[in-house]
Amino acid sequence: MNIDEIIKGRRTVKKFFSRSVTFEKILKILDAADHAPSTGNSQNWRFIIITDKKTKKSLVSICDNQKLIEESPVVIAVFSDNLKLKTLFGDKADFYGIQNCAAAIQNMLLKAHDLGLGSTWIGKFNEEKLKEILNVEFQDPQALVCIGYPERTNKLEREPLNYKIFYEKWGNKIRDTNLWPVSKYIPKVSNQVKEFIDRRIKRESNSK
Ligand SMILES: Cc1cc2nc3c(=O)[nH]c(=O)nc-3n(C[C@H](O)[C@H](O)[C@H](O)COP(=O)(O)O)c2cc1C
Structure with missing residues (x-):
């Protein structure tokens, strides 16, 4: 696929097939994330790979009951570790932390599409409960990225x-x-x- 096919062909997945995703493909997706730009080359993104059924089920309830999370074979939780950013940029750390992670997440979605997979960026969650479920103490939750083989995708059109x-x-x-x-x-x-x-x-x- 060329770059236009990857960018324009990617659509948010609304339903996944149950088919599992190889660990090799997950690593390729995270490697793409790790090549995103970041302020001061801080690379503040951190990932938790979740495949455990019970954990995914508990995530549904803290994400406005989005069942898709439970149905997707892999969920990757993205956190921002702002320690280095705080030293480098002080008050701007949170702002840059979010932007850097967003760039990494977009790379994940594009790489997933390139590999024949689909993805859904989940931003609607209870931050404190997400940290609790995943044993995260200090890092800031950014997103859950659901990954799997797409059965149905978003059909919403772009405005001109x-x-x-x-x-x-x-x-x-x-x-x-x-x-x-x-x-x-x-x-x-x-x-x-x-x-x-x-x-x-x-x-x-x-x-x-
Ligand atoms: C920051 C952010 C948060 C999002 N949160 C959710 C979400 O919680 N649930 C969901 O189904 N889609 C979520 N999405 C996906 C959007 O709904 C989707 O990108 C949008 O409808 C455009 O569709 P497309 O991705 O197919 O182009 C989110 C997207 C972004 C960028």
């Missing part, structure tokens, strides 16, 4: 890209800002007209 793009300043929908505002050109045009009239007058007076 044009709706989301502005040029140079918020709200400006005209691409070549040199053309806007038109008033910028009025002095230039009026000068050219004036020069043209002056030349005509001069020519005519010379010919008399």
Whole structure:
């Protein structure tokens, strides 16, 4: 698959087949995550690979009863370890921690698709309860990523890209800002007209 096929072909999975996923493929997905960019090369992402049925069942109840979690063969919990980030960036640590992990998660989804798998990014969960279930003390929960072979995927359409793009300043929908505002050109045009009239007058007076 080329990059466009991977990016555009990936869709959130709504239902997984029960077929299991090899550990080799899981490692490839995490290796892709580990190649994401991160502030100060902090690589603050941490992963817990969950295949245990009982654990997955307990996760459903703290994720707004999303049954998909229980049905997916593998769930990867992503946490941010902000220790290094706090030393490097102080108050900005949490902000960067989230962004770095989001980049890693997106790599996971794309790699899963590349491997013929599907994925679902789960962001709706009780943070404290998730930490409790997985014995996490200090790290910040970011997401659960469900992985498996897709039986049914999301069908939601994209809004038009044009709706989301502005040029140079918020709200400006005209691409070549040199053309806007038109008033910028009025002095230039009026000068050219004036020069043209002056030349005509001069020519005519010379010919008399
Ligand atoms: C931060 C984040 C949290 C999300 N949380 C959930 C979730 O809890 N449950 C779910 O089914 N999908 C969740 N999604 C998936 C979105 O619903 C999905 O990406 C969106 O509908 C667009 O569909 P697509 O991924 O097929 O392009 C989440 C996505 C993101 C980026």
